[in-house]
Amino acid sequence: MNATNAPILITGAGQRVGLHCAQRLLDEGQSVIFSYRSERPGVLALRERGAIGVFADFSSEAGVLAFIGAVKTHTQSLRAIIHNASAWVAETPGDESRAFIDMFSVHMLAPYLINLHCSPLLQRSTPADIVHISDDVVRKGSRQHIAYCATKAGLDSLTLSFAAQFAPLIKVNGIAPAMVMFNEGDDETYRAKVLAKSALGIEPGPEVIYQSVRYLLDNPYVTGTTLTVNGGRHIK
Numbered sequence: 001m002n003a004t005n006a007p008i009l010i011t012g013a014g015q016r017v018g019l020h021c022a023q024r025l026l027d028e029g030q031s032v033i034f035s036y037r038s039e040r041p042g043v044l045a046l047r048e049r050g051a052i053g054v055f056a057d058f059s060s061e062a063g064v065l066a067f068i069g070a071v072k073t074h075t076q077s078l079r080a081i082i083h084n085a086s087a088w089v090a091e092t093p094g095d096e097s098r099a100f101i102d103m104f105s106v107h108m109l110a111p112y113l114i115n116l117h118c119s120p121l122l123q124r125s126t127p128a129d130i131v132h133i134s135d136d137v138v139r140k141g142s143r144q145h146i147a148y149c150a151t152k153a154g155l156d157s158l159t160l161s162f163a164a165q166f167a168p169l170i171k172v173n174g175i176a177p178a179m180v181m182f183n184e185g186d187d188e189t190y191r192a193k194v195l196a197k198s199a200l201g202i203e204p205g206p207e208v209i210y211q212s213v214r215y216l217l218d219n220p221y222v223t224g225t226t227l228t229v230n231g232g233r234h235i236k
């Protein structure tokens with residue numbers, strides 16, 4: 001918990017990694033504001049623990065600005081912003097542009113606007129952090145998720161630019177995971193194929209992302225860095 005107990009803002013926390021990280025922050029006595037788009041059991045669970053849920057549809061500028069305005073009705077300061085919200089959409093013939101625009105908006109426009117408009121709230125907290133959750137796939141590209149990978153690469157660029165812009169009051173870092181947790185529909189063949197891509201060959205679960213977030217929040221001498229959390233894919 002920080003001295004002023006300024007809340008941590010985490011986006012896309014209704015399920016999976018974001019939900020786990022929000023729960024772990026609450027476990028440690030940290031106040032949390034989170035974004036959700038769909039009403040999920042995780043949204044209720046976080047609310048029942050005292051976290052503030054704010055609806056967000058990051059697919060448009062108007063939706064992002066509306067979210068920012070809503071956050072500012074709940075707090076005047078922020079300990080950190082964790083940009084977790086994401087859409088993992090493969091190219092599908094006929095609506096390539098829609099997919100690209102949607103992922104540009106959630107992976108780049110939303111973090112860009114939220115960082116710019118909420119930096120004054122972060123500056124009222126010491127220390128203060130921004131964490132962008134990217135993807136290890138940026139390292140080499142992806143034939144199956146071209147737009148997804150490109151927009152995550154843009155997020156990595158925002159890490160570098162905002163780290164320079166906001167130093168020394170706000171640290172800005174990224175986390176680049178490879179597969180952390182499968183999706184329900186992933187069959188055994190796909191799971192085996194993905195596990196074989198890393199040297200460690202495990203599905204680690206969302207705690208490895210929380211551990212990475214914790215490191216970045218607690219370390220006063222790290223900014224402009226993206227942590228690779230990929231089970232050794234790059235050495236396989």
Ligand SMILES: NC(=O)C1=CN([C@@H]2O[C@H](COP(=O)(O)OP(=O)(O)OC[C@H]3O[C@@H](n4cnc5c(N)ncnc54)[C@H](OP(=O)(O)O)[C@@H]3O)[C@@H](O)[C@H]2O)C=CC1
Binds near residue numbers: 014038039085135179
């Ligand atoms: N899972 C993995 O193995 C890996 C994950 N990552 C990254 O880690 C992070 C967490 O992954 P994971 O938990 O699987 O993420 P999810 O796929 O579960 O997405 C997280 C949340 O993002 C929200 N979201 C998506 N699009 C929008 C939008 N347009 N506006 C508002 N919210 C939106 C969804 O909200 P709702 O459900 O309310 O609609 C969703 O619950 C992501 O950034 C992901 O790219 C990187 C590599 C591997």
Ligand SMILES: Nc1nc2c(c(=O)[nH]1)N=C([C@H](O)[C@@H](O)CO)CN2
Binds near residue numbers: 086087179183194
């Ligand atoms: N928003 C999301 N991004 C990603 C997901 C996901 O479920 N939601 N999943 C992956 C895969 O696990 C991939 O890493 C497998 O190689 C990537 N990004």
